[in-house]
Amino acid sequence: MRAIARAAARAGAVLALALSAFAPRAQLLDSLVMPGKLAEAHAKLESQCESCHKRFDKGAQRRLCLDCHKDVAADVTAGRGYHGRAPEAKGKDCRTCHTDHKGREAKMVRLDEAHFDHAQTDFPLREGHAKPGIECKSCHVAGKRHREAPGECVACHRKDDAHKGGLGTKCAECHTEKGWKAVAFDHARTRFALAGKHAQAKCAACHEKGYKDTARECVACHRKDDAHKGSFGPKCESCHGVEGGWKQLRFDHDRDTRFPLRAKHKAARCDSCHKGGLFKEPLPRGCIGCHKADDAHKGTLGEDCAKCHDERGWKGAKFDHDRDTHFPLRGKHKAAKCESCHKPGAPRGKLPTACFACHEEQDAHAGLYGEKCEKCHGDADWKEIRFDHDRDTKYPLTGRHRQAKCASCHKGPLYQTRMKTECAACHGKDDPHKGQLGQRCDECHKTEGWKGAPFDHARARFPLLGSHLKVPCKACHLDTKYRETPRECAGCHDKDDVHEQRLGKDCKSCHNARSWASWDFDHARRTPYPLAGAHRKAKCVACHAQPAKGKVTAPTACYSCHRADDTHGGAFGAQCERCHGPESWKALRAGARVAPARQ
Numbered sequence: 191m192r193a194i195a196r197a198a199a200r201a202g203a204v205l206a207l208a209l210s211a212f213a214p215r216a217q218l219l220d221s222l223v224m225p226g227k228l229a230e231a232h233a234k235l236e237s238q239c240e241s242c243h244k245r246f247d248k249g250a251q252r253r254l255c256l257d258c259h260k261d262v263a264a265d266v267t268a269g270r271g272y273h274g275r276a277p278e279a280k281g282k283d284c285r286t287c288h289t290d291h292k293g294r295e296a297k298m299v300r301l302d303e304a305h306f307d308h309a310q311t312d313f314p315l316r317e318g319h320a321k322p323g324i325e326c327k328s329c330h331v332a333g334k335r336h337r338e339a340p341g342e343c344v345a346c347h348r349k350d351d352a353h354k355g356g357l358g359t360k361c362a363e364c365h366t367e368k369g370w371k372a373v374a375f376d377h378a379r380t381r382f383a384l385a386g387k388h389a390q391a392k393c394a395a396c397h398e399k400g401y402k403d404t405a406r407e408c409v410a411c412h413r414k415d416d417a418h419k420g421s422f423g424p425k426c427e428s429c430h431g432v433e434g435g436w437k438q439l440r441f442d443h444d445r446d447t448r449f450p451l452r453a454k455h456k457a458a459r460c461d462s463c464h465k466g467g468l469f470k471e472p473l474p475r476g477c478i479g480c481h482k483a484d485d486a487h488k489g490t491l492g493e494d495c496a497k498c499h500d501e502r503g504w505k506g507a508k509f510d511h512d513r514d515t516h517f518p519l520r521g522k523h524k525a526a527k528c529e530s531c532h533k534p535g536a537p538r539g540k541l542p543t544a545c546f547a548c549h550e551e552q553d554a555h556a557g558l559y560g561e562k563c564e565k566c567h568g569d570a571d572w573k574e575i576r577f578d579h580d581r582d583t584k585y586p587l588t589g590r591h592r593q594a595k596c597a598s599c600h601k602g603p604l605y606q607t608r609m610k611t612e613c614a615a616c617h618g619k620d621d622p623h624k625g626q627l628g629q630r631c632d633e634c635h636k637t638e639g640w641k642g643a644p645f646d647h648a649r650a651r652f653p654l655l656g657s658h659l660k661v662p663c664k665a666c667h668l669d670t671k672y673r674e675t676p677r678e679c680a681g682c683h684d685k686d687d688v689h690e691q692r693l694g695k696d697c698k699s700c701h702n703a704r705s706w707a708s709w710d711f712d713h714a715r716r717t718p719y720p721l722a723g724a725h726r727k728a729k730c731v732a733c734h735a736q737p738a739k740g741k742v743t744a745p746t747a748c749y750s751c752h753r754a755d756d757t758h759g760g761a762f763g764a765q766c767e768r769c770h771g772p773e774s775w776k777a778l779r780a781g782a783r784v785a786p787a788r789q
Contacts, residue, residue: 226291229298242290255284261337271337276310313341317367357401382406386432422468449475453501491532517543521569559604585611589637622670652677656703692731694738719746723772 244250256263265271343361364375408426429441444450477495512518546561566577580586613631634643679697714720748766
């Protein structure tokens with residue numbers, strides 16, 4: 191069997207090669223083996239078998255069909271329409287439902303209309319569309335493909351449209367598939383929900399010329415019912431509602447306007463105020479807008495009548511200056527007459543509340559201390575001073591400052607010149623130190639006086655210790671230029687130096703502030719030459735014989751100090767320490783080795 195199959199495959203390959211080499215003959219062969227004539231729709235492809243068939247590949251036929259029928263291919267890809275939804279069409283070969291080669295008049299579609307499931311299409315049949323007796327041809331016109339049948343209601347029912355197109359083409363927004371009389375339109379979903387008496391009105395009462403462009407304004411339907419003859423504008427709904435008719439008003443002047451009606455205003459007729467168009471000419475809310483002729487003050491007190499009067503009447507008005515203004519009256523202001531400030535004939539407007547506006551001529555300071563009189567003076571009298579320098583400024587007055595007059599410090603404009611708080615700003619001429627100690631006088635002096643300054647010398651660069659505590663200031667500070675006072679011991683004690691500068695000027699190296707006699711110098715710890723033997727008993731000046739120049743030094747070689755004591759006359763060299771020790775010359779230490787001494 192395998193041998194037979196291989197032989198057949200070789201024969202097929204040979205046949206294919208022969209056919210490709212002889213295309214004209216292959217076409218002739220195709221025509222000879224063609225099972226029958228193509229249907230009329232495919233007649234032009236009868237000589238082009240390769241358009242629908244691929245030799246030796248039956249599976250390619252479905253792809254070739256979809257390549258040509260692109261609309262069907264799109265439905266299959268998108269999963270829509272019958273070809274994209276129906277189980278019997280998904281993934282099947284086209285020849286399952288379609289046939290060809292049955293002659294020119296043959297039908298290519300194998301369609302069983304009696305058992306066709308319309309739910310697998312884009313237009314499932316429901317209610318009236320699914321009633322028995324409705325034939326497919328009532329929607330599917332002969333000569334057109336089934337997929338070309340329209341899905342919009344108006345495409346089939348335009349002749350049934352009682353609105354003659356006035357409501358557009360979307361019949362399904364109001365009607366259902368049960369029938370035309372089954373209307374499911376909800377007027378509340380429109381821009382004009384029906385309420386009150388509108389819900390009882392017939393559609394034709396408003397929709398005389400159609401539905402689409404019906405006006406929604408009240409006046410469009412009720413202009414003839416307007417008892418105001420248009421003077422109150424077209425917004426009927428501002429006052430009237432749809433529930434009880436024109437007589438039932440829902441307008442509340444207190445609630446719906448910014449001008450609530452009280453007292454005599456509540457009893458007034460609407461047209462006593464609203465004499466023109468209600469919305470074209472908005473009424474003023476100020477009293478003077480209606481009552482200018484009733485103003486007994488002739489405009490001298492301004493136009494805000496409500497500050498003194500109320501809606502009950504012009505008489506009996508009570509004005510509380512403390513409560514109703516930003517300037518409560520106190521002291522002498524309470525006894526003053528209104529016209530003393532509110533002068534007749536003065537320009538209308540808000541009166542100034544600054545003291546200076548009325549009391550400029552009474553300013554004893556001639557404007558030097560500014561215009562804020564209330565900072566120092568009260569309402570009772572000019573002599574009543576309520577300014578507290580300690581409380582109201584950042585510079586409390588103490589000592590002699592409390593007795594000083596204001597003008598002794600505040601010599602310029604009070605609020606334009608910022609006063610300095612440093613002592614030197616006022617007392618620079620009183621400084622005996624000529625500025626050497628800076629401008630912080632308060633570090634040593636108090637405001638009670640310059641004398642008796644409690645200066646703490648420990649805070650200086652030279653704290654006082656020992657005997658220095660008992661020394662009077664002038665013993666060191668020969669004048670008030672304190673910073674020039676030297677801090678070195680020799681600056682003051684040069685004359686007390688019994689060493690005649692042979693041990694330098696750094697007295698504190700040996701002495702302390704308690705006493706000169708109390709000194710301590712450890713030669714072994716503080717120098718590279720420890721004293722031993724007879725050297726301990728020697729006086730300092732015995733070695734340090736010359737005045738020191740800068741650092742205190744002395745030679746350490748024995749010969750430098752003991753040349754005169756050399757009984758050998760220099761015959762054994764200058765290194766005495768090789769044989770002698772520091773205890774005595776007589777104590778020999780033969781063979782001793784010492785480090786070379788400094789010369």
